[in-house]
C-alpha cells in the first residue's frame with residue numbers, strides 16, 4: 590500500500606513526541622523478531638558518552654538524542670542567538686518545521702543538525718537490512734521538504750555506495766493512519782495464513 594506498493598524490502602522509521610520505532614519488511618512480510626522487538630531502532634546506542642538514562646535503562650539511546658525536547662531546546666538557543674528571543678519562549682515543533690521550510694536561518698540550522706543525528710540512526714538500521722525504500726512516518730513526517738532533503742544528503746554521506754544508489758527515502762502518504770492500516774493488514778494475513786494451516790491439517794488428519 591501507499592509508497593511501498595510493489596516493494597518487497599523496506600524499512601519504516603517512525604519518530605515523534607511519543608518516541609522512535611521501526612518496522613522491517615523483508616520479502617513482503619513483517620519481520621517481528623524473537624521477542625517481537627525487531628525494529629526497536631530507538632534504543633540503539635548512538636552516543637556512548639551520554640549519561641542520560643533512557644526509559645529502557647540504557648544510555649545514549651537514539652530516541653533520546655533526537656527527541657522533540659532536544660530539537661526545541663536547541664532551537665531556542667539558536668533563535669536567541671539570531672535575535673528572535675520573543676518567539677523562542679513559545680516555540681513549538683511545528684513552528685520550527687514551518688520556519689525551516691520558509692528560510693529561517695536558525696530553524697534551518699537546527700533541522701540540519703538533527704537531520705545528521707537522524708541519519709546516523711537510520712543508516713545504522715538500514716545497514717542491517719539493505720532496503721529498497723525507507724519510509725519516514727510519525728510526527729517527523731510533517732517536517733517538510735527542507736528536513737527530508739537534508740536527511741537524504743546526510744544518509745547518503747554515510748551509506749555504502751551500492752546501497753545509497755539503490756534506495757529511496759520518502760515520507761509516508763498515510764499521515765496518522767499508517768500504523769492502523771499496517772496492523773490491520775498484518776492481522777488479516779496472520780488470520781488467513783493460520784486458517785489455511787488449520788484447514789490443511791484437517792484434510793491431512
Ligand SMILES: [Zn+2]
Pocket residue numbers: 631632643644645646647648650652
Ligand atoms: Zn533506550
